[in-house]
Amino acid sequence: MDISDRIRQKMTEHNLRAVDITRMTGATKGSVSQWLHGISSPGGKYIIPLTRALQCDANWLFGGVSTNSHSSSPAQQGNGFTPSFISKKLPILSYAQAETWREFEDKASIKDQLEWEYAPAAISHQAFWLMVSGDSMVSPVGPSICEAHIILVDPCMQAQNGDLVIAKVGSTKEVTFKKLIIDAGQTYLKPLNPNYRPIEVTDQCRIIGVVREARLKL
Known part of the structure; x- marks a missing residue:
């Protein structure tokens, strides 16, 4: 499983479409399409908005490894949610x-x-x-x-x-x-x-x- 697989997995879990990811991250439609097809991966400025949109840990999203499997969800942390990740x-x-x-x-x-x-x-x-x-x-x-x-x-x-x-x-x-x-x-x-x-x-x-x-x- 690579990053495109993990993005699609979280989109399915949260009933999100490509247009939702575009709106929530500020990325272009073409960029999101490339993420989903494994042609490219999100740049640094998209890490936080994408992990917010997908409600996941950035280390898991980009590397398949979670830094904290017991961390609270974005909903529990409120609108000021910042993903717990080390980059x-x-x-x-x-x-x-x-x-x-x-x-x-x-x-x-x-x-x-x-x-x-x-x-x-x-x-x-x-x-x-x-x-x-x-x-x-x-x-x-x-x-x-x-x-x-x-x-x-x-x-x-x-x-x-x-x-x-x-x-x-x-x-x-x-x-x-x-x-x-x-x-x-x-x-x-x-x-x-x-x-x-x-x-x-x-x-x-x-x-x-x-x-x-x-x-x-x-």
Whole structure:
């Protein structure tokens, strides 16, 4: 179950429609549609209004983990309800920065040079946001991730078949965002855009991290 499943679950429980979520969060109709179809996830400014609308804990909504299973409901807490959740801010990196981020020791020295975005607490301390570049993950059908998105990358997760990943290709410092495919003993990185060719995974290819979610950068 991902965040889109959890949003739809709470909408069903509380008899809410997409138009209700649009009205209660202030998000556009298109943004809500993308949340519900798993194309993107809500940005930081929508966390509190969305959890209010769905009457749920933000850690559960974004990460599937509740910080307090015995917390009182929004109705019990009144109109001043603020969800009980712990979130963190993570840096938004470029592709070049992503290649060395995990090994970079003096992260504090460039803190003020980076833009930061809220992320669920249920993510490793090495995680970061990445600004999507190019159109190789823009699909004519199904989920599509374009340059308007940032993606949440966790370097501490083990990549599995079918995961979206960030990888370093070959002996260069080139970093790419693709879907990991393992089939009949062969491993390759597949773009969602059919105009691009898959990349064979060799010994010189290194998976940098697994993509946990995509979010429109407004």
